[in-house]
Amino acid sequence: MNLHTWWLFFSAVFILCGTPGPNMLHVLTRSVRVGARRALATMAGCLGAVLLVVAASAAGLSAVLTAAPALFEVIRYAGVAYLLYLGVKAWRGADGPVAARPGEGPAASRLTAPRLVRDGFLIGLSNPKLILFATAFFPQFIDGHAAQGPQFAILVATFAGAELFWYGIYAIGGQRLAVTLTRPGLKRLFDRITGGLFVGFGAALLGVRP
Template sequence: MSLHTWWLFFSAVFLLCGTPGPNMLHVLTRSVRLGVRRTIATMAGCLSAILLVLAASAAGLSAVLVAAPTLFEVIRYAGVAYLLYLGVKAWRGADGPIAAEPGALPAGPRLTAPRLVRDGFLIGLSNPKLLLFATAFFPQFIDGGAPQAPQFAILVTTFAGAELFWYGVYALSGQRLAAFLTRPGLKRLFDRITGGLFLGFGAALLGFRP
């Protein structure tokens, strides 16, 4: 892989990762409710899903989905259902906050680290942007005439680094935003906006085709 190819890939994924999507919205909302420190578990879950899907892409995910379209439909509809569930839950303000750091919202039902990882992982798997990236975009940067394993390792590492950078940006933004959401009216507005966005992501995944 040439330096020019890597630079094109990095530029594309840096912008792609920074674009608001289910992962970034989830990190933002968790940071608003829990603070940055506890949101690290959410980031780990989201990143784990990304690494799994990209590893599957390296192993021939696109070919599998073409050969078994029913499998893709099952994954897609499961993702749609989960995003819609999160949208309704966020809209109703049912995802209770926890006072974990200064600026986080007041205490609510306890969320354990394993649950935060699990929720982040499921969000990552249901991300239509990731499915499109893994099946259509990612393979285009692989040189078929060179050893593929090192190329995949470089590209996956680059993608993970860009994703982690934006996780940090959104998490810090969420912590700052929490200070403005102490009023019930503003908190309710935040719930409505985030819920509506999750519902929109679910609708986008419903119409997605690889």
Template sequence: MALHTLWIYAVAVFLLSATPGPNMLHVLSRSVELGVKRTLATMAGCLLGLVTLLAASAVGLGALLHALPGTFTALRIAGAGYLLFLAVKAWRAPVSEDDDVAQTVRPAISGLALFRGGYAIAISNPKAIVFAAAFLPQFIDPARPQASQFAILVAVFAVIEAFWYAVYAFSGRALSRHLGRAGVKRVFNRLTGGLFAGFGLSLLAFRAA
């Protein structure tokens, strides 16, 4: 793989990863709810889920999903169902009022649970496998060993994605300072729920080419 090809790939991934999606929204909402430090486990789970999908596309799972459309449909419906579950959960998130100041109910959540939640939301998007199966090979030099090139592409994707997770996490911390009132916090929860619902419905509407 030529160096200029890798740079083009990195710029493309940087712009793609900046686009808000379920992972970024989950990191943002967790940061608002729990703070940046506790959100690290969520970020790690999302990142591992993403790497799992990219690795799956590298070993040909994307082609397999094309060959078995029923399997893709089942995964798509399951992923959409999980996103819609998160939408309902966010929409109905409890907010208490104390002198017009919202005190968000924060249940005790272990780091492992946060990690699992992040991994689940990342892995629940099977269309990412189809996307990666079409996107990554464009930057592969067929005259060179492909396994090492795929490893480099996945590693670069993971580093850039982690950077954007950090950006969204710190944005969530800054945003939390403006969510002191119960009404504002409730609007944020419902906006988050609406976005998760939108992602879920878009996944239901997605069809592998």
């Protein structure tokens, strides 16, 4: 892989990672509740799921899903159900009121580090589009005449770095946003918007095909 190929890959994934999606929205909402520092656990969960799916795709999971489309359908509908669940929960404001300072208050105290990691991991796994992305996008940047292992490792590390950068941006944005959400009306509007977005992501996932 030459520098030009890597730069094209980096430019593409940097834009794709920054585009709002379930992971970024989850990091944002968790940062509103617990602050950017504690949201690091959420980021770890999301990134862990992303790396697991990418590695599994490289190991042949995509071929298995192509050969057994029913398995992909199970994964897809499970992802849809989870995103819809999160949407309804966010819409209802199930995490409780936002504290005057992120990370304080009863809602934040219930969100322990293991729960933040778990929820982030489940969000990352809820989107089988990542499998299709890893299968269709990554191979375009692999030189078939060179060792593929090192190339794949570079691409995955680049992808993870772009994800983490945008996680940080969204987390900082969420922490700053929390200051204005102590007003009940704005908090309710925020819950409605984030809930609607999660439901929208779930509905969009219904149209995904292997």
